[in-house]
Amino acid sequence: MSLAPIRIVGAGGIGCTVAAILAQVGTPVELVEANPEKVAWGQRHGVEIVGRSAIRIPIHTFDDWQPRPNDRIILTTKCYDNAAVLNRIGDTPVELLPIQNGFDPILDAQPHAYEGIASFVSECDPDRLVTRITRPGELHLGPRRGTAAASELVQTVVRAFSPEKSLRIVTVSEILPYKYSKLMYNAAIAPLAAAAGMDNGELLTVPTARRLFFALLQENYRILANAGLRLERIGPFHPKTVARILRQRWLARMMAGLFAPSLRGTYCSMANDLPRGKTEMPYYNEHLIRLADTTPCPLNRGVVSLLDRIQRERLPVGRHHLESLLPLLG
Ligand SMILES: NC(=O)C1=CN([C@@H]2O[C@H](COP(=O)(O)OP(=O)(O)OC[C@H]3O[C@@H](n4cnc5c(N)ncnc54)[C@H](OP(=O)(O)O)[C@@H]3O)[C@@H](O)[C@H]2O)C=CC1
Ligand SMILES: CC(C)(CO)C(=O)C(=O)O
Structure with missing residues (x-):
């Protein structure tokens, strides 16, 4: 059975970077974005990390997005937008992988096994899907508690980032x-x-x-x-x-x-x-x-x-x- 594309929710500095890196190694990926200007830009021009070729990635507006059972979702919004995304997911059984700064009690109450924390800097142009990596750094991925095995989603992200020199992927035994x-x-x-x-x-x-x-x-x-x-x-x-x-x-x-x-x-x-x-x-x-x-x-x-x-x-x-x-x- 072929898996549905990975959905990346929030096409900003982090979301565009992760989406482009996954897509560039051939991983089926789609973006979900609240800002209609960004959606329109993405449909016309694709997603670009400055210095690399733009890459075509399907993009949907948040308003039109309905998560389906078994979807794999990478959450790259700001924390203050988590509630809207999590409400939309509701009881749908999905795999969630947040890559965010900060501690959000609403997100912390979710049952997801893994999280990521980015220490590179990626600045997205306003209303465009063009992002500039202005400082190299790491993407740490790890279980929130216990010894959860890396899912297929986590392994896919690790594989896609592995060739990256300036965005080093680091898997850790505990993310907190x-x-x-x-x-x-x-x-x-x-x-x-x-x-x-x-x-x-x-x-x-x-x-x-x-x-x-x-x-x-x-x-x-x-x-x-x-x-x-x-x-x-x-x-x-x-x-x-x-x-x-x-x-x-x-x-x-x-x-x-x-x-x-x-x-x-x-x-x-x-x-x-x-x-x-x-x-x-x-x-x-x-x-x-x-x-x-x-x-x-x-x-x-x-x-x-x-x-x-x-x-x-x-x-x-x-x-x-x-x-x-x-x-x-x-
Ligand atoms: N950028 C960076 O260099 C780094 C960021 N981080 C962290 O990563 C997380 C993401 O940050 P960053 O990428 O900078 O954020 P951005 O603000 O660049 O991007 C977030 C995007 O999500 C969109 N959005 C808002 N609500 C929704 C929704 N309901 N569904 C889909 N999309 C939505 C926003 O649209 P709109 O603008 O219309 O609200 C925006 O385009 C944050 O926690 C941040 O602290 C961590 C390390 C570095
Ligand atoms: C990279 C850093 C620390 C830069 O301020 C950051 O995490 C952010 O801007 O969200």
Whole structure:
């Protein structure tokens, strides 16, 4: 029996990258996308990772999509759109493989066995299915709990990514320690870069941003460590080593100088969301605040209320927002 195409729901930076890589090795794949402009673009031009040929992939609008039993679905929307997708799936027995940042209680209540966490950066053009990989990195895939065997879907993704040099696939025995490490970084990068309108490199070179960034990273590490959560290495250093480096200011500044060039021009995926008034903050910093229990988390509370205010009052983003966070530094 031949399997139905893999459906990738959410044709953004991650969804287009995964779809194009699967399609390029001949895997039957289809996209499901909410934005009609993107659907129309995809039907005319296909999906393109900049620097590679565009590739034809069938694309459907979310409104017209009805999941069928045994569908294999890779979920690459933002967390705040999960509810709509999961409601549409309802009781239909499907295999779900989310590749997302953040912790969404609605998704966590699902029975899926595997998840992915991407640490490359892929920036999709507005209203097009053209995405630019601006930073290489890994795609970690692993079971959420226990020792679930890799399904045919997971094996297909692993095979398709295996030839990729700059998007290295890594299978791990448990995904959560990688998701928490990614949370430590995302919950520091995203609110600061999005509020200030900076790219990720500027977080390491503009002194005010760098001070706040380092302090948030340390606060996030303390919350996760005090909550007894296991962290694993994403990127060049284990989070414990990052926390040690950050305690030595001169060393942290030196390392920042070394890393900044590779982050220049890389966006954070929250940047486009903030002006639209919907962000993944509830699944990043608000999740950390819930985990913090008695661990002080003034900076996390500070960025949550800053981003709330920017959204509520429709304020333009800008570096001046960072000044309002400085009194929170110990
Ligand atoms: N981009 C990156 O470099 C990285 C992203 N991530 C994470 O990956 C996840 C995906 O991010 P990213 O690819 O950047 O997101 P994008 O915003 O680029 O893409 C998400 C797409 O999903 C669409 N969408 C919204 N609702 C639905 C729906 N119900 N059905 C189908 N499509 C829908 C959106 O349409 P519309 O615009 O109309 O809402 C948008 O086109 C996030 O959790 C992010 O934090 C992780 C690592 C790096
Ligand atoms: C790659 C990184 C950390 C960049 O901010 C990210 O995960 C995102 O933008 O969603």
